[in-house]
Amino acid sequence: MDRKSLEALLDDMSIEEKVMQLVQIPGSEYLAEAEITGIERGRVEENVKKLAGSTLGIWGSKNLREIQDRYIKEHPHHIPLMFMLDVIHGHKTVFPCPLGQGASFDPERTKKGATVQAREAAADGVHVTFSPMSDLCRDARWGRIMESTGEDKYLNSLMASAMVEGYQGDDLTDPEHLAACVKHFAAYGAAEGGRDYNNTELSEHTLREHYLRAYGEAIKKDPAMVMTSFNSVNGIPATGNQFLMRKILREEFGFKGVLISDWGAVGELINHGFAEDKKDAAYRAMMAGVDIDMCSGCYSEQLEELVETGAVSMKMLDEAVLRVLNMKNDLGLFEDPYRGIVSDAGPVITEESRRLAREAVAASLVLLENNDKTLPLGKGKTSFIGPYADTKKLQSSWAFSGEDDNTVTVWEAAKEVYEPDSIKVAAGCTMLDQDAMTARGIRHTDQWQEENDRLLAEAVQTAEWADTVVLCLGEDFAQSGEAASKASLKLPAVQLKLLKEIKKTGKRIVTLIFTGRPLELDEVKELSDALMICWLPGTEGGHGVMDVVSGKISPSGRLPVSFPYTVGQEPLHYDMYPTGRPKPASGPSEFTSRYLDCENGALYPFGYGLSYTSFEYGEPKLSASEMTSEDTLTASVSIRNTGDVPGDVTVQMYIRDVCASRVRPVRELAGFRKIHLNPGEEKAVSFVIKEEMLRFWTAEEKWASEPGRFNVWLCDGSTKGRALEFSLK
Structure with a gap:
């Protein structure tokens, strides 16, 4: 359907129809055996069931075909229903959990896995996956660390981007792919005490420098959807946070797709003490730019009145509805509301998908x-x-x-x-x-x-x-x-x-x-x-x-x-900031930053891992000792397999800005490369260092690099290697 036809459809819809496109209801309204992933509110009214724009938690080609058929016939404008599901690390063929995928340091492998997941879920009638979870997580107490790819913003960025590409493919109308949903925006992984749904308190510097990075990089891959997080960020719940959703997500990141709340998060604005009641919650979520209310009932019960009284403008409503209609159109649902479904039998686990999953595990x-x-x-x-x-x-x-x-x-x-x-x-x-x-x-x-x-x-x-x-x-x-x-x-x-x-x-x-x-x-x-x-x-x-x-x-x-x-x-992560009183590597440590009863660092740090063979790193080299913003610099090292069996080694590059307008981490991952070496084989690995890799959120509150000295390590872990030095002029 072309843009003109979509706008004509929008103009012909009643306010109730428009509002209901922004309503998502549990799949249990259509199928008793639906997966429930949140707190149920009880049954919805029949008109909501007939007009709600999307549902979640159900799959199965035969059932979804029948549900879609009934829905389209009963809808006044025959607009198709959109089916969403948490396909996090597999549908029928289940790959390692995302944290395990992060351990592979292999975004291309993760992309292939996401492609398999999309193909299987699409064949089961699913249109959208609530993945990738792009939350940076530094606290092992938080249960959802399992759904993340770890504590590093660079690795997370690559993995989240790969998942979006794998799920969506080159064309969303391709019936073997799904719409991706980058979540949970924002800083959900920084919950205080590692306790789920809890408040997040971060400076704007820390938020921008660390926690927003992976979302931003994944959004560059044009995901169809972004999901808000449950938590408050600096005292304002994300689902009602205009700074996060309108200024950063829409304006700065340029996201043009659909913004959906997490399960019940609009209604939970009341529990947060941010909204008086459901009407106020619906209003605040709309002001923040939330297009779809997942399972709280606030939009279905209150939004029509808010529009009729002028509290929410018709223009704002139409913009949100058009984004939802555009997403359905991008998926090809108006032409084929049963996209992806090949047979009532649904997807079959293939030998190829098993092979890819097996290799991913290893x-x-x-x-x-x-x-x-x-x-x-x-x-x-x-x-x-x-x-x-x-x-x-x-x-x-x-x-x-x-x-x-x-x-x-x-x-x-x-x-x-x-x-x-x-x-x-x-x-x-x-x-x-x-x-x-x-x-x-x-x-x-x-x-x-x-x-x-x-x-x-x-x-x-x-x-x-x-x-x-x-x-x-x-x-x-x-x-x-x-x-x-x-x-x-x-x-x-x-x-x-x-x-x-x-x-x-x-x-x-x-x-x-x-x-x-x-x-x-x-x-x-x-x-x-x-x-x-x-x-x-x-x-x-x-x-x-x-x-x-x-x-x-x-x-x-x-x-x-x-x-x-x-x-x-906990929270524990390798890219800590230095302190004015660092604990010495050896000798007396009184009046330094330390624990009396434990080491400061990890038992097993980020980037650590052994092999059945051994690898010897040669002397690392820099192509020059100085660079400008127009130049690049190459860091290289040779690695030799000194053992008696073949093996893969992940060469990691870390950089530190030695002195800056804001204190910089002791080191940050800036690149990695996995290579295969046979016994006795030696290969050279090189990384190109560009000026943009040295940028950070400065004391002037802008992204920029600053002249000065930088350290670089080429090594096999976040605590390993010998530092080289170069200067940015």
């Missing part, structure tokens, strides 16, 4: 410890023990459209690799402690103690039989994600007990940690011979993990987040 695994080359597993008897050894719950709480039956467990994959008489399996313990709280409620098991006594006895017997024990431990999938903030980052006590009892057998221990967040692993490290982070790996989790454990693939993942010694260090 690329995401981060080897933290490998004493005496415990990994890869050699010949001998191996026991796979732990609650994650043979569970199909390897996806996150945000992969609800994936099916457990499609998941390959670690044990299933192990049976494909090893002879039957060389491996055994035992659960060892329950996943959680008795009465543990999760995002899905309290887990209580009758006869919990008796069950765990039995499981532990079986596990010890199984361990004594083996030469090596692979312990598969971690948090339950419902202990990370939305509404899953935690004040403790330790493994469940029942799992730690299992680890200690297995240690008593004297066998070599390989500990695999399945998690959606950084955990306290100091004690686990001391009890393990090898330690590897497996995240929440998804459908091909078992295969991908065993590809690395068996040595078929050497681990290459790098931590996208810092793992603390203790939760008391």
Whole structure:
């Protein structure tokens, strides 16, 4: 439909029809088995159900075709309904959780995964995914860190951009792609205390310098939609925040698409104390530029009256409605309201999608410890023990459209690799402690103690039989994600007990940690011979993990987040600001910035990760010692594989502005490159440094670079390498 036809359609619509295009209602209004991802308000009125412009939480080609057919027939102007869904890291083929994808340091791989997710979801009738989550997160207590790609603004920017490109493709009318939604705008990941939905208090400098970066870069890829965040930012809820939504998002970032609230966030302006009632909440959200009210009822109940009384102008209403109609048109829904649906059977997991998911898992695994080359597993008897050894719950709480039956467990994959008489399996313990709280409620098991006594006895017997024990431990999938903030980052006590009892057998221990967040692993490290982070790996989790454990693939993942010694260090991130009293590397440290009972830095810092081989970095070089704003400068280094197996290495470039009008971080990631090296092979890696890479939000409150000295590191982690120096003239 051309622009003129869309405007004619808009002109012919009643105020009620226009308002309802800005209303999103739960999929449970159309389908009983809908996924509910927020607080339900009760049933909506029949006219709302017939006119609401979009819905969420339902999928299935046959059901959505039937719902769309009924909706279009009943709508006065036969405008199609838009179906939205949280396709966060997979639909039918579930890829590693976003935090795990961040560990791959491979945006192109993430783009390919997003393309698979879009194709499968579109074939199931879905039009829009609420992804990518572009929130910078530096606090492991926050459950939704699992949905982020980590603590670094540069890495997050590349990953979020890749996801938008993968979901949307080159043309939104392509029925194998989805509209992307960049979320949660803004600074949702900076919630105070790491507690979900909590207030965020940030200076404009910190907001612009760190937290807005990934949103801005992803928006350059032209996503169809942006979602507001639940939190307040400096005392003003994001969903009613005109500075964020109109000045930064619309004016500065140039976003022209649809702005949607998160579930119930418009109505929650009342709880925040920012709106008196639903009418006031609807007014404030409209003033901020929120086009779609997700499931709060404020627009459906109050917006028509606000327009009729002139509180909200018809011009403002029409602008919002036209953006929604444009989005439907960009998706090709007016021509084909059933876009993407090929058959009532829906999408099928292909061998190609499984291959891509399997490779993504292997690329995401981060080897933290490998004493005496415990990994890869050699010949001998191996026991796979732990609650994650043979569970199909390897996806996150945000992969609800994936099916457990499609998941390959670690044990299933192990049976494909090893002879039957060389491996055994035992659960060892329950996943959680008795009465543990999760995002899905309290887990209580009758006869919990008796069950765990039995499981532990079986596990010890199984361990004594083996030469090596692979312990598969971690948090339950419902202990990370939305509404899953935690004040403790330790493994469940029942799992730690299992680890200690297995240690008593004297066998070599390989500990695999399945998690959606950084955990306290100091004690686990001391009890393990090898330690590897497996995240929440998804459908091909078992295969991908065993590809690395068996040595078929050497681990290459790098931590996208810092793992603390203790939760008391949170929020924790590598790109800290220097202090006037830095703790010395050695010697007396009285009256310096330090903890009395813990190291300042991470147990395992950002960018860290081991391989089965070893790499030697040559002397880094700069092409010049000075540059101007018109020049570029090249930093280069040679890396050689000094081990006896092939491997991938991620060469990382960090930069520090030594002295500026604002204090600058001790170092910031400015580039990375992953290369493959065979034993004995050597390659040179170079990075071009441009003036725009040196810009920051200055004391004059503008983006600019400043003349002076800069340090640059070419290394394999945020605490590694030797600094070189150059000057910007």
